Amino acid sequence: MDESLVNSILNLYKHKNWRAIVSRYHDHPDRSKLLWVFPTEENFAFLRDSVVELGCNGILSIGCGSGLLEWMITEATGLPVSGIEIDGAWWHCKYAPPTFIPLIITTPTLNSSTISLLRDAKSVALLFCYFNNGPAFAQYIKHYSGPVIVIIGPGYGKGVHTNPTPFEDLGEEWKMYRSQEIRDSQDYIAIYQRNHNKETKIV
Numbered sequence: 001m002d003e004s005l006v007n008s009i010l011n012l013y014k015h016k017n018w019r020a021i022v023s024r025y026h027d028h029p030d031r032s033k034l035l036w037v038f039p040t041e042e043n044f045a046f047l048r049d050s051v052v053e054l055g056c057n058g059i060l061s062i063g064c065g066s067g068l069l070e071w072m073i074t075e076a077t078g079l080p081v082s083g084i085e086i087d088g089a090w091w092h093c094k095y096a097p098p099t100f101i102p103l104i105i106t107t108p109t110l111n112s113s114t115i116s117l118l119r120d121a122k123s124v125a126l127l128f129c130y131f132n133n134g135p136a137f138a139q140y141i142k143h144y145s146g147p148v149i150v151i152i153g154p155g156y157g158k159g160v161h162t163n164p165t166p167f168e169d170l171g172e173e174w175k176m177y178r179s180q181e182i183r184d185s186q187d188y189i190a191i192y193q194r195n196h197n198k199e200t201k202i203v
């Protein structure tokens with residue numbers, strides 16, 4: 001781990017200076033050790049406006065890693081963001097990156113408390129940033145009761161693999177609301193809304 005990068009970001013975090021974090025480190029070669037994407041102010045506003053327009057007042061981030069993105073979203077938008085991770089031992093070991101929000105630790109097969117969290121998330125958007133576990137994604141979506149899924153990740157041609165990708169066919173229950181590129185990084189924020197017409201479709 002690049003200690004100077006981590007220490008610089010921690011120092012800015014202590015001063016709540018998320019603007020300097022994104023402007024100074026968005027293209028740092030080791031940035032992915034703490035976070036894969038560093039959105040602009042415009043990107044944060046896009047995220048906030050989209051989830052609020054669709055009836056959400058908070059975000060639950062799955063596979064939040066260090067939680068740096070989640071902390072910056074709260075600072076930039078005022079929306080509360082909580083984060084779920086697996087492997088509690090890793091996050092508490094001395095080689096692990098620092099964490100910027102308290103992590104909710106879950107199990108690889110969803111446990112009952114995580115399922116309750118998803119079922120109760122009626123006005124909370126579900127966020128996946130650079131998530132890389134398709135079968136787990138399907139499980140989270142299955143139990144989620146709210147109206148918005150946000151997927152952040154690489155577009156086609158970036159040469160990085162995630163599962164899900166931002167432009168995914170999520171089935172007939174979800175439709176794309178809008179999307180925006182993060183700077184000119186070929187990473188995208190994609191907003192999906194629950195398709196309420198699904199039940200009324202005449203077949």
Ligand SMILES: C[S@@+](CC[C@H](N)C(=O)[O-])C[C@H]1O[C@@H](n2cnc3c(N)ncnc32)[C@H](O)[C@@H]1O
Pocket residue numbers: 032034035036037062063064065066069084085086087106107108128129130131132133136
């Ligand atoms: C590539 S990292 C992305 C981390 C962070 N969101 C980011 O953008 O920097 C994917 C994360 O998903 C987590 N993950 C994988 N399977 C998971 C699951 N079933 N539930 C929660 N988190 C999971 C991994 O531990 C890892 O931290």
